[in-house]
Amino acid sequence: MTLPITWIGTPNRHKGREGFRPEAVVVHIMEGTLASTDSWFGTTESRVSAHYGIARDGRIHQYVGESDTAFHAGRVWKPKWRSIRPGVNPNLYTVGIEHEGSGESEWPDAMYTASAKLIAEVCTRWSIPIDRAHIVGHREIYGRKTCPNDVVDLDRLIALAKAAAVTPDRFNFIPQAGTVRTRTALHIRRGAPTTAAPVVRTAPPNDKLDYVGWCSNGMSVNGNPHWYRDEDGNYFWSGATSRPTPGIVD
């Protein structure tokens, strides 16, 4: 279920995000290999980094923790990105992902797949909508760059990430049955613990819902990633029930 990621690290980062949190993912192209990127990010001389780098065969390297600031999109020039925050360094509220190769080379399926799975994980962790307003190319922030170029199909990448986000085997499961009461009207989602999954039905407030167990790494809503699973394999967010933290009776 967990994506294999190799930790590499870099001296080019800041601890924390000055009070901001990840709100979007910035897609980059390395104009080089994963190995050359490892060494480029490894030297203070370069003064650049990203959170992740992905090889053409799908291997993923990590340089900076998502809670920390990487140096990948700090300059703004004629931005086209609608959700940009005026006057705030984009590094503070984005996760940067580099991709191996040059701007002219087609992306292999393995790189699309790995990138889509990683984007799905990042977006699930930080409640980031998987859409074009939140998955952006570097040049949409810094118009003097061509990165990541035209060859990458961002719409395809987003479609793959959306599909990956609702793939059930990404999520853990703790089998323990019980019953909770809804505090508000609550959407029951088909097959996956995330708001990216379609709504099967909506339970009214103060409704009794049976569950067969729960997941603790679903989409984090208001900081709570717990979702109950019903006997049909559908999910509802625990935060809107009488037992927001599964296993703890309050």
Ligand SMILES: [Zn+2]
């Ligand atoms: Zn870039």
